[in-house]
Amino acid sequence: MRKKKICMVGDFSVGKTSITQKFVNNVFSEKYLTTIGVKIDTATVGEDKLIVWDVAGRDSLSPINASYLVGASGVILVADGSRSSTVGGLLEIWQTVTNRIGSVPVVVALNKADLDGWQIDDHSRALLDQQGWDVFATSAKDGKNVEAVFKKLVEIMNCKES
Amino acid sequence: MLEANLQQRINAQLLDKLQLAYICVDSSMTVVEVSDNLSSYGYNDIVIGANVEECVDFMFGFDAQTQLDLPMVQSPSGITISVSLLPSDRLLTVLISNASNQADQRQLLQQKANENELLVERQEKLLTQLEQASEQLESKNEQLEEASRLQTSFLSGVSHEFRTPLTSIIGYTNLVEQSLQCPTDKTGSDIQQKADHLRAVQRSSRHLLSLVENLLDHGKLDSDEIMLRPKTTNLVELFQDVELLLKPLSDAKHIELTINLDIDDSTIVVIDDSRLRQCLINLLGNAVKFTDHGSVSLTADLSGDFLSIKVADTGPGISDEDLQKIRLPFWQAADTGKAGTGLGLTITERIIELMGGELEVSSVLSEGTQVSFQIPAPMLMDQECAKVLNSKQSLADMTVLLAEDDHDIAALMVVMMAERGVHLTHVENGALALEAMQSTTFDFVLMDIHMPVMTGYETLAALQQANNSTPVVIMSASTVEAGRMKAESLGCYDYLIKPVDVDDVIEIMNHVALDKDADHTC
Numbered sequence: 001m002r003k004k005k006i007c008m009v010g011d012f013s014v015g016k017t018s019i020t021q022k023f024v025n026n027v028f029s030e031k032y033l034t035t036i037g038v039k040i041d042t043a044t045v046g047e048d049k050l051i052v053w054d055v056a057g058r059d060s061l062s063p064i065n066a067s068y069l070v071g072a073s074g075v076i077l078v079a080d081g082s083r084s085s086t087v088g089g090l091l092e093i094w095q096t097v098t099n100r101i102g103s104v105p106v107v108v109a110l111n112k113a114d115l116d117g118w119q120i121d122d123h124s125r126a127l128l129d130q131q132g133w134d135v136f137a138t139s140a141k142d143g144k145n146v147e148a149v150f151k152k153l154v155e156i157m158n159c160k161e162s
Numbered sequence: 163m164l165e166a167n168l169q170q171r172i173n174a175q176l177l178d179k180l181q182l183a184y185i186c187v188d189s190s191m192t193v194v195e196v197s198d199n200l201s202s203y204g205y206n207d208i209v210i211g212a213n214v215e216e217c218v219d220f221m222f223g224f225d226a227q228t229q230l231d232l233p234m235v236q237s238p239s240g241i242t243i244s245v246s247l248l249p250s251d252r253l254l255t256v257l258i259s260n261a262s263n264q265a266d267q268r269q270l271l272q273q274k275a276n277e278n279e280l281l282v283e284r285q286e287k288l289l290t291q292l293e294q295a296s297e298q299l300e301s302k303n304e305q306l307e308e309a310s311r312l313q314t315s316f317l318s319g320v321s322h323e324f325r326t327p328l329t330s331i332i333g334y335t336n337l338v339e340q341s342l343q344c345p346t347d348k349t350g351s352d353i354q355q356k357a358d359h360l361r362a363v364q365r366s367s368r369h370l371l372s373l374v375e376n377l378l379d380h381g382k383l384d385s386d387e388i389m390l391r392p393k394t395t396n397l398v399e400l401f402q403d404v405e406l407l408l409k410p411l412s413d414a415k416h417i418e419l420t421i422n423l424d425i426d427d428s429t430i431v432v433i434d435d436s437r438l439r440q441c442l443i444n445l446l447g448n449a450v451k452f453t454d455h456g457s458v459s460l461t462a463d464l465s466g467d468f469l470s471i472k473v474a475d476t477g478p479g480i481s482d483e484d485l486q487k488i489r490l491p492f493w494q495a496a497d498t499g500k501a502g503t504g505l506g507l508t509i510t511e512r513i514i515e516l517m518g519g520e521l522e523v524s525s526v527l528s529e530g531t532q533v534s535f536q537i538p539a540p541m542l543m544d545q546e547c548a549k550v551l552n553s554k555q556s557l558a559d560m561t562v563l564l565a566e567d568d569h570d571i572a573a574l575m576v577v578m579m580a581e582r583g584v585h586l587t588h589v590e591n592g593a594l595a596l597e598a599m600q601s602t603t604f605d606f607v608l609m610d611i612h613m614p615v616m617t618g619y620e621t622l623a624a625l626q627q628a629n630n631s632t633p634v635v636i637m638s639a640s641t642v643e644a645g646r647m648k649a650e651s652l653g654c655y656d657y658l659i660k661p662v663d664v665d666d667v668i669e670i671m672n673h674v675a676l677d678k679d680a681d682h683t684c
């Protein structure tokens with residue numbers, strides 16, 4: 001089995017832990033417990049074993065610790081579609097990623113698609129379009145597109161390898 | 163030997179005390195040495211000779227040269243650890259220390275900070291929402307105030323519009339009644355005068371009717387209830403009709419009303435004639451109302467199945483600013499001093515839109531206003547025209563049944579139809595109509611909806627059940643589209659709105675006769 005390290009990155013409270021837990025253990029909790037440092041889980045997608053690094057989000061106290069990214073072959077950028085600032089924040093976070101490990105395969109999860117206030121304004125859409133990223137509207141709560149995000153990333157990573 | 167052993171034990175105790183563990187790997191990432199206490203962090207199956215990338219998740223992706231600090235990694239035991247990768251010549255040492263105290267502190271701090279920030283974000287969002295809502299409320303309020311102002315001026319406009327024709331109706335009927343009470347002279351001039359008075363009454367009544375139609379239509383504008391009912395129509399007759407209706411108004415104001423038609427007398431088109439008439443009356447009526455000197459003209463021509471119409475007046479004109487507003491319901495220029503409902507143009511525009519056209523208004527202040535539109539009006543082929551025109555045959559031998567509970571309306575119908583050579587049998591409700599239809603075969607039935615004993619709907623249903631296909635034309639006072647649909651679903655031949663124009667009835671009878679002929683020939 002091929003092993004791959006991937007990282008979940010994004011602003012705090014966007015749902016990195018929730019998406020990972022939904023994908024790995026099929027559970028979801030409404031309660032917010034912020035991730036300290038990093039939590040590592042594993043999951044299988046087809047022929048590939050993923051080592052998923054659920055990295056603490058960027059917040060007012062600290063930026064993302066780029067050391068956690070070393071050795072990753074792909075990242076999932078997560079933003080909260082009901083907080084447009086977290087979508088805008090992806091650019092800076094992507095900068096952190098590329099500075100440390102280069103332009104690795106990436107997909108974007110615009111999370112919390114189940115919420116009423118979920119909305120991508122024109123500015124954010126233009127920004128995402130401009131980057132040419134694969135973007136998914138996900139919901140860790142109802143499971144929407146959670147699997148798809150991981151599968152897409154694996155697909156891109158494998159494509160890059162071969 | 164003993165010393166080495168002692169040294170080892172001391173080392174182990176020291177490591178335990180400092181809660182430090184380690185793994186040493188060689189350049190191929192193969193484990194060469196581990197501390198005994200690794201299992202306290204949940205790393206149980208790390209054996210010498212194994213590949214560290216396979217047995218320690220956090221080590222995957224690194225090589226022996228990697229120098230890195232990984233603070234606060236959750237270990238399999240649940241204890242948070244800090245990891246340092248320390249490469250040396252031939253070995254990579256992975257130093258693991260307990261960071262749970264640090265993690266707990268951090269957890270408290272970060273949780274609070276993040277929750278606070280979320281709260282602030284939510285507050286800001288709510289605040290902008292609140293601001294937006296209050297802005298919306300303000301503009302809504304302004305709209306409401308404007309609407310209420312328009313409504314008030316509308317109401318006074320309506321009452322004025324109604325008062326004028328009603329005053330004239332009451333006045334003229336009084337005159338006629340008085341002259342009937344004291345029949346002094348029966349000279350020609352007296353009769354002529356009475357006829358004039360009655361014509362004035364008729365004019366005012368028609369004017370009232372078109373007012374009521376506009377009011378009712380306005381209610382339907384929003385609900386998309388206005389429907390078109392195109393039928394074969396002689397355009398020239400329609401324009402003559404409109405001219406006759408408006409001539410008295412323009413004559414009274416001493417302005418010239420001209421209708422220029424570039425259309426053949428015998429041209430028959432398919433169009434909703436009553437809606438077109440309504441539009442023309444509204445447009446010409448407006449033009450006449452606002453023009454105090456000069457003329458009002460209507461120009462119409464038909465080409466390529468399109469009817470183009472232009473209404474021009476020499477009135478005061480409309481300012482550019484007001485041109486933006488004239489299409490709003492109830493809107494009226496403030497300083498004209500002309501009363502009205504302000505609905506005519508709104509309704510006309512909507513109807514023309516429904517007909518597939520667009521109303522264009524252009525105006526020059528103190529020179530006049532031009533209103534024009536173009537709508538599809540498919541022409542009938544020559545032989546089809548001939549058929550329609552020739553069908554005005556004698557209807558005298560048709561047997562017609564009238565079911566109507568209002569005696570005044572029934573009596574009027576009987577007299578007016580008799581003038582056109584048609585004899586009516588009158589019954590007072592649906593049950594009696596069914597009875598009459600059992601003993602006699604009628605060619606045609608005219609029926610009211612609201613009748614005692616048995617309504618028009620019930621009668622239609624009974625006829626449908628009995629497979630009786632006698633054409634039934636409904637006369638209803640309700641302009642609600644649902645009534646028409648119900649009657650049509652029950653198989654009525656046509657649906658007329660009261661007050662019914664006898665000429666419409668005659669036209670439908672012509673169609674019935676035509677259909678009958680067609681049935682016989684094929």
Ligand SMILES: Nc1nc2c(ncn2[C@@H]2O[C@H](COP(=O)(O)OP(=O)(O)OP(=O)(O)O)[C@@H](O)[C@H]2O)c(=O)[nH]1
Nearest residue numbers: 012013014015016017018030035057112139140141
């Ligand atoms: N409605 C809804 N809530 C979600 C969804 N995903 C996450 N949440 C909630 O959002 C909050 C934050 O989720 P986490 O998964 O802890 O976010 P995170 O990105 O891991 O946050 P940090 O670890 O602090 O960086 C929690 O209260 C979740 O229940 C979602 O798809 N829908």
Ligand SMILES: [Mg+2]
Nearest residue numbers: 016017034035
């Ligand atoms: Mg988290």
